[in-house]
Amino acid sequence: MDFQHNEHFRYLVETSPDPVAIHCGHTLVYINKAGADLLGSDTESLIGKSLSEIIHPDSLEESRNHVNKMLREGKPSNTRNISLIGKDGQRIEVSIKSMLITYLGKQAIHVVYRDITEQLRAEKELKESNELVTSILESITDAFFAIDNSWNITYLNQTGQKYLGRTAKDLIGKNLWEEFPSLLETRFYPAYHKALTEKVVVEFEEFSPLTKRWYELRAFPTKDGLSIYYRNISERKAAEEKITYYAKELEISKSQLQQLVDTIDAGVWSVDLRTNEYMLSQGIETIYGYPVQAFYDNPTFWKDRTHPDDMDLIGIQEKDILSGRASVHEHRIIHSTGEVRTIRNRITPIFDQSNNLIQIVGVFVDITGHQRMEQNLRESQEWFSTTLKCIGDGVIATDITGKVTFMNPIAETLTACKEKDGLGKNIEEVLHLVNEETRQLVTNPVNKVIKEKRIVGLANHTVLINKDGAEIPIDDSAAPILNDQGEMAGIVMVFRDVIERKSYEEKIKHYAYYDSLTGLPNRRLFTDRLTMALVNAKRTNTTLATMFIDLDKFKMVNDTLGHEIGDLLLVEVASRLITCVREGDTVARLGGDEFIILMQDIDQTVVTQVAERIIKKVSCKYNINGFQLFTTPSIGTSLYPHDGEDVESLIKNADMAMYYVKDNGKNNHHFFASFMNDKTERKMEIDKGLREALEKNQFELYYQPKMDLVTGDISGVEALIRWHHPEMGMISPVEFIPVAEEIGLIASIGEWALQTACTQCMKWQNSGFPSIRVAVNVSTLQFRQQNLVSTVRRILKDSQLNPKCLELEITESVMQNTESIHKLFELKAMGIYMSIDDFGTGYSSLSYLKRMPIDSLKIDKSFINDIHMDPTDTMIVTTIINLAKSLNLRVIAEGVETAEQLQFLKQHKCDEIQGFFISKPVPAREFEMVWTK
Known part of the structure; x- marks a missing residue:
């Protein structure tokens, strides 16, 4: 394109806010007003000058070579930075982009400049800010070094180099343990390993075999590894003076400030109001990320890509266009990638000789990078100022x-x-x-x-x-x-x-490493001591023991007498445990009613003697606030090296041995054995999984119908809980319900089951199914909960289920407790149907049955299996049916699986049956099909 003879393009260049120049060879033949302003001169004075009069000597030789290369190869140039000579010799830093054009019939170079003086100044300020931060870090008296997640040294200050007697240049990039292998036998390794793996601050004092000095150290985790301060305290340690120095945490994040990318080409657009023709440059594609053709096809496409919150700015811009005023506006756009960017749009009206508006020209540039740089600079300065103001020194x-x-x-x-x-x-x-x-x-x-x-x-x-x-x-x-x-x-x-x-640090250290209730070491300190004990045991080839202790029936104390009494009991137990061990052994509290003991250089005989002393002393009566309390310990022990060679294995195996004792009568001690793994791990996994099963919605109710033997209709349905574990699959209630009762989760699980069953029953009624009772099992432990009656009342209200449609199945043991009997009467007064589940397997007084608010008896499956073959089962079942009839109670038989069983029960006037002969328990969606069928 011949620039000189293209009036339309010439308008665009002359009105561009960016400096534009044209060189023929090494001579300037054209420059627009913006370019002349940049150089502090006018266009007439500049035209005809050589490159040496415009370009700074530092950039002249490189620029001449660049021009010659473009003319020789005929290719455009990528964006690059050079220095120009401004007014009075002022140095002006610019970025330029060049391309070949035809000017007056000759080959020429078209150059677009961008002033980057302010950008370079801002980068310099950022650099100075970082240097000041580095100076402060280098000025502290503490030695400081940093390591990455692979233990490679990434920084070492002057004091650290002085202490180690090696330079940062020599150490940076080297592995800490490979350079200083003797540290592996000290506390440095386990302490740093703990800080790095557990992401916790570690503080300690240690003697260095490298320098033969004592140091006070603090290691704290960062995103990339560890930062470590350490101070020589040898003189103070030797003199036993009153003050020990801990390094103060000074976390200085060296933020990686993103540098601005090369200047992006301007987007240029124009519209000829006489012909309504548009002209768009390729720069639009770079800024918006969409092909230029999309803007030609849809003149409002640019508006559709404007950020919704900036549409009012577009309205102001359109008013300026229509009024013929030149203006500059900034607004946000949405790039094709979804990124929000900011552009600056300069709009220039063009008038004819009669002062009629004939054309509008717009030039816009992406200023997102510049804005981000300014924001980063502000944040860096604010961060630096805030850091200095908030630092503890x-x-x-x-x-x-x-x-x-x-x-x-x-x-x-x-x-x-x-x-x-x-x-x-x-x-x-x-x-x-x-x-x-x-x-x-x-x-x-x-x-x-x-x-x-x-x-x-x-x-x-x-x-x-x-x-x-x-x-x-x-x-x-x-x-x-x-x-x-x-x-x-x-x-x-x-x-x-x-x-x-x-x-202050002594207090923090105490809180971090000791249990606030008993004053015993906590899990963190115990783990540290066990780590060090393992190092010593490996070196001396001795045995150590990890003894895990859990108090039996401690939860009952908390539930019945409250946590205050429970805490006082834990304090007394801790005191007794200390008297049972040797001097130098560690007794720690892990949490709740779990304690753990570390014994070094010991054999099984001594461990057994300690365990026997613990069982004897802990099992003795406690007098606490007028209450006489009893608890017993379940104790499991693992031995190094036989049962494990690391902290995790020893604690885990001692825990398994303790669970084995729990499952085999409690109040005893057992050493870990490999056969415990499968059963104990299974129970531990169930214990752990139950604690999050409700939260993760892993439970589901299955429903098994009950049939009326007189009408043949479905008379009710029993809700039976199922647990879908993501890894262990379907787990039977027989396996997880006892664990739930043991760890105190049965109330929460029971409440969920009751809520789900009532809601589902109401859904069936709203879908047009007949009204039937839904039966839900309630355990003896649930009846001990103070809020059982209010919970049932709330669930009925929330689900809008009629109380007559709810049946609660209880066991015979509920009737042995006076408080539970009161709750039975309260529930019955609400209109709820009550039945005794598994009748005949427990102990029931006839007087209780006569006086209790019971509606039906449910014969246990064990009596139904051989009802037509075993005379004893036949007599038991017929007796239960006759007993129920004499007390005006309905009777239901569960576990009916054959036609012979059905015929027998029907012949002896049993009211209802339940079992696989009718249907196995199925999910709610399948039960609807069973019901319909």
């Missing part, structure tokens, strides 16, 4: 003469001097330092940095005397702040109150 910055330029809140508190009062003052006026013992003035580290231009630490035994006269022992360091040229631009000083922090 005092921070004071000065200029190169030692005058204060910044104080964070901690510095204000420690010096008793507000920042506004300290700004501009010499550092000695704000930070008055003396030697704690000699009372002589201590040279301020800031002055040492000014003189020596290096990181300087504070001498030991230094005391800060603040404006209020208070004396505060401190520890600090000062470091120079360097600019890009390596010149000192200021000094930063970091200091701390060591006594206050030590007291």
Whole structure:
């Protein structure tokens, strides 16, 4: 295209907000007004100049080579950065994109410039902010290093290099344990491993075999690995002085700020109001992500891609267009990828000689990257300021003469001097330092940095005397702040109150490692001690024991007497356990009524003796707040190395042995054996799975019909719970109901079953099925719940089910408890049908049956199996039927599977039957088909 003879394109270029120039060879033959403004001149003065008069000498040679290459190869150029010469020799940083065109019949180069001076300035500010953060990290007196998730060293400050006697260049990228294998035999390895794998902060003191010194350490997890502070405390350790230093956590996230991509081409559009013709540039495709043809096909397509919240801005823009005013607007668009971007649209009206509006030209650029960069800069500055203000140490910055330029809140508190009062003052006026013992003035580290231009630490035994006269022992360091040229631009000083922090850290350490109720070590401290004990046992080839203890029937104490009494019982048990073990053994509380004991260098005989002492002492009567209580221990023990060689295996196997004792009578002790795995693991999996089965909707009710032997109709249905475990498959209620009762979940499961059954029964009635009773089993433990009656009443109300349509099946044992009998009468008063399940397998007094609010007896399946062959079963069943008739109770037989059984029961006037002969239990959707059939 010949630019000189294309009036339409010339309009676009001349009105473009971006500088545009045309070179023939190395001579400038055209530049638009935006380009002349950028260079601080006018178009007439610039045309005819050579590249050497426009391009800065630093970029001249590369630019000449680039021009020659384009002319030689005939290919356009990718975006690149160069420097131009502006007014008065000012250096202007720009990005450019070039392409070959025809100008006045000659081959020429068309260049579009973009001023990136401000962008480079912002990047420089970001870099300076990061350098300041790094200077602070390098200035702290603690040694600091970081490792990644593969144990490779990623950072080591100056103090750390001094301690280790090796440089960061030598260590960074190396594996910590491969470089220092002797640390594997110390506490360093298990502590760091715990922090990395469990994502918890670990604090401890340890003697280093590398330097023969004691260190105080803190390791805390980060996204990429661990950050570790450590401090030499050898002198204080040896002198047994009162203060130990813990490294203060200073988490400095080095955010990875995304750099702006190369300048994106501008989108150019125009509309000729005389012909209503559109012209669109390829830059639109880059900015929107859609083919240019889509905008030609649908003139409002761009509006459809405008962010809904910015449509009001489009309205303002359209008013400016119609009024013929030039304007600049910013609004958001939705890219083809779904990403929200921001564009700046410059609209220019074009008039003819009669001042009639004949054309509208728009040029828009994607400014999303620029906005993000500005936001990142603001966030970085805010983060840096907030970090310094929130850091637990005092921070004071000065200029190169030692005058204060910044104080964070901690510095204000420690010096008793507000920042506004300290700004501009010499550092000695704000930070008055003396030697704690000699009372002589201590040279301020800031002055040492000014003189020596290096990181300087504070001498030991230094005391800060603040404006209020208070004396505060401190520890600090000062470091120079360097600019890009390596010149000192200021000094930063970091200091701390060591006594206050030590007291606070001791409290945190206690809370983190000890049980708040009993004062015993908690799971975390026990795991640490077991880890160290394993290291020692491996080295000395000795045996250690892990003893897991669970209190029998402790939940009953909590449920009947309350958690306060239960807590007092746990405290007394903990006290007795301590008297049963040897000095040096660890007794810990894992939580609830679970305790665990660690015994080192021990054999099975001694373990058995300890277990026997525990059983004897724990089983003795307790007098707590006027109550006489009893509990017994179930104890399981695993031995190293026979039953496991790591922490997890030993605790798990001791737990399995304890469960084995629970399943075989309780109040006993057993060593772990391999045969326990399958059965105990199964029960443990059921225990664990039950705790989330309700939450994950794994339970389902199956329904088995009852048939009236007189009418032949379905007279009712029993709801039977089923558990669909995602890994173990269908689990029988016979297997999981006892576990649910043992761990206290039966009430929640029973409430769910009752709610689900009532809701389903009401759904059937609303669907046109006849009204029948739905029977739900209620356990003896549920009857002990104080809120059973109110729960049933609420469920009936929520489901809108008539109480007459609900049947509760109870066992004979319910009638042995006076409180449960009262609840039976309350439930019966509501109109609920009551029946005794598995009748004949327990013990029932005839007087109870006579006086209790019972409607029917349910004969257990075990009596029905051989009813037509076994004379004893025949007599039992006929006796139960006759008994029920004499008490005006209905009788139902369950487990009916054959026609012979059915005929016998019908002949002896049994009222109802239930069993596979009619239907097995099925889900609700299948039961409807059984009912209909």
